[in-house]
Amino acid sequence: MYDSLMRPFKHPPVSDFILERLLYALSDPVRLEIVRRLAESGEASCGELDGGRPKSTMSHHFRILRDVGLVHTQTIGTTHMNSLRKADVDSRFPGLLDAIVSQKP
Amino acid sequence: MYDSLMRPFKHPPVSDFILERLLYALSDPVRLEIVRRLAESGEASCGELDGGRPKSTMSHHFRILRDVGLVHTQTIGTTHMNSLRKADVDSRFPGLLDAIVSQKP
DNA sequence: CCCATAGTTCGAATATTATCGAATTTTAGT
DNA sequence: ACTAAAATTCGATAATATTCGAACTATGGG
Numbered sequence: 473m474y475d476s477l478m479r480p481f482k483h484p485p486v487s488d489f490i491l492e493r494l495l496y497a498l499s500d501p502v503r504l505e506i507v508r509r510l511a512e513s514g515e516a517s518c519g520e521l522d523g524g525r526p527k528s529t530m531s532h533h534f535r536i537l538r539d540v541g542l543v544h545t546q547t548i549g550t551t552h553m554n555s556l557r558k559a560d561v562d563s564r565f566p567g568l569l570d571a572i573v574s575q576k577p
Numbered sequence: 578m579y580d581s582l583m584r585p586f587k588h589p590p591v592s593d594f595i596l597e598r599l600l601y602a603l604s605d606p607v608r609l610e611i612v613r614r615l616a617e618s619g620e621a622s623c624g625e626l627d628g629g630r631p632k633s634t635m636s637h638h639f640r641i642l643r644d645v646g647l648v649h650t651q652t653i654g655t656t657h658m659n660s661l662r663k664a665d666v667d668s669r670f671p672g673l674l675d676a677i678v679s680q681k682p
Numbered sequence: 683c684c685c686a687t688a689g690t691t692c693g694a695a696t697a698t699t700a701t702c703g704a705a706t707t708t709t710a711g712t
Numbered sequence: 713a714c715t716a717a718a719a720t721t722c723g724a725t726a727a728t729a730t731t732c733g734a735a736c737t738a739t740g741g742g
Binding site for chain 4: 632633640654
């Protein structure tokens with residue numbers, strides 16, 4: 473009764489991570505930007521990362537990032553705090569995240 | 578009059594490579610498998626890499642891989658020989674290809 | 683209790699993609 | 713020339729995604 477209240481989001485276990493799905497999630501410019509921002513800032517709410525885009529659009533992208541295992545979301549008050557599951561991704565796919573996020577535009 | 582006959586394919590210059598588009602190209606299981614096979618075998622014809630799939634389907638996937646700059650195709654006789662543009666990809670996105678291709682399933 | 687805030691969910695329109703058969707092209711061999 | 717081989721292009725279909733407004737949910741503050 474703690475989890476269901478504090479974490480209404482499904483976060484897949486590391487063993488369920490699928491490389492192709494991570495790559496797909498990162499192939500969208502909006503989502504890649506989200507991941508980049510999270511990589512440098514540590515964590516951020518949904519609202520901090522929309523670039524003027526509608527909330528429903530952002531919610532959609534965050535869900536995809538969560539579903540593939542890239543992002544962890546926790547509810548804090550009325551805001552949803554997002555962070556990169558870097559250690560998890562690194563353990564399953566060593567070096568992948570850095571190799572992608574560190575690339576220059 | 579050499580290029581147009583021997584290379585009917587458009588291969589984008591390195592400066593046109595776009596990270597998101599590479600990731601997208603690699604997010605398809607069929608295409609990722611193609612790239613993996615090319616990475617280890619060096620080069621292969623289209624026919625060698627279909628897994629019983631129709632040629633038109635494979636042709637579609639090869640075109641996407643070419644369009645984003647991952648694969649180079651040259652005509653040799655009646656066959657099209659494909660190879661990874663590893664050096665080109667590495668020069669634009671250092672470490673990216675290895676970090677993806679080397680991941681275990 | 684009411685209200686504002688933050689974000690999700692729903693629904694629908696639009697767009698993109700994957701797949702594959704059929705027809706076409708190109709090249710090589712006879 | 714004719715034919716076979718290899719692969720592309722075309723066309724259609726089915727599946728999936730993106731986007732966004734509108735309605736909804738949950739939380740915290742006054």
